[in-house]
Amino acid sequence: MRFQFFDANARIGPVPDFNPRHFYTADELLREMDLFGVEEAMVWHAWTNRWDIPMGNEQLLRELDGRDRLHPVWTVMHHYTGQLPHGPELVARALDAGVRMVRLFFGIWGSSEEYMPWAYEDLLAALEQVRMPVMIEWENHPPVWNDLAHICATYPRLPVILTHSKLTQWERNWYPLLGKYPNFYIETAGYQGWRGLEGICRLFGPRRMLFGTRCPTYQVGQAMSMVARTLRPARERQMIAADNLRTLLQEVGC
């Protein structure tokens, strides 16, 4: 059986990492998606965590313009530096721009950015108001589980997606998060556990995982193969491959 795929985690824009098969542009991303058979992708711009968030977000909209299969994901942060508007205004601008998902980065190289509940409450409350999913990434150290738990508990209508987690069976701290918080999701790009997706489906159902590739850093096909070859009914694999993400996006603004 061939599955339909909707990538929750694709990137365009240059990064300073060595990658023998890197590509930067939206058209190159579309070519890669066509090669492997990925229908749509949520896309963020590398400038937003390597250079400047507002410039990266604006550049993203320019580069995706007219490419209906690629959907913009803005990077956001609190408004206290003046780089971005206050939470409610930022969310309104995002919706106007066709943005239906945002990213938060913590622990980026050269910064000590961390989750401070009192600094992010306006932004997260505004996102929760419109149910706009937030992907959270700790770029250079393991996820801070208590922070995730705090966000999930404080904003229960906000879909919270852990991304680029590099989770293995050695890491068990996220099972309580799945068990306690129905608004907690995992994007699959960094996950590689033995029968891992199958295990999560058994314990928590197939609704809590979203297919993602983190291309061009990782191969598109390896992420697809893991979902397609999970020993669960085809309907559940299709949910992970695309349907769960579509459902979350359809609920934005409702």
Place this chain on the structure above:
Amino acid sequence: MATDRFIDMCGTDAPLADCLVIDGHCHVDLWIGMYAIDRHIEGILEVCDAVGIDKICVNYAACPQMRLGNDRVADCVRRYPDRVVGFCYINYFEGGEEVQQAELKRCFDEFGFKGIKVINVNESYPLACRYFELDDPLQPTWEFAQQRGAPILCHGIVTGEIARRYPGANFIVAHGSAVPDFCISMAKLPNVYCDMSATTMIAGTLELLCDKIGPQRILYGSDLPASDPGQRLGMVMAAHISETDKELILGRNMQRLLDNVR
């Protein structure tokens, strides 16, 4: 859609039925305290059947007692002789020449094992050299591999000097795709191979390795049940290399090494 049949299969659940697939880096049962479902041999072979893995090379490294672990692998070989290839784990903490030789002979001659696994446990190998006052605590194991033409899956430990000293043994750099620079630096040694079971592998790494060390020196491995073969197979299937090269990496290279064992 792609013209490469492997790329075309990435988004499907079709097993790799039309090519030989040997996973050269596997474990079984318990594994340093990790949590995983169905990691017994039947659970492992169930997945192998579904994705099209023909044979798995199993070792029990990191078991506190090497004989106990090797006995568990021997049981798997006995029950599934056409699917499981035993790799004898040698723990250099447990003894010198006599102990190592006895365990290797037991595993190869009594159980029919075809390979060896050594691991630099907690980076302790240099310390062990000092403790035992030896230049190389695994010298008896290297000599055995040389006599038998056996492949040795080396998690750390192997150096260019060792590989040169034992040209009849075949050294596999475990998780080699995580250290492509090291594998490339060993490329001139014809008895050194790169195992693909990196925890993460950025896109293009396999293409780079094929270009620099050649596809005939790369071996598919997943490190199951520490990782999922669906994802690991995808790393090979999705690579921008020829289908012939993928077939070499997925199974034919390892079969050649196993056929060489005396």
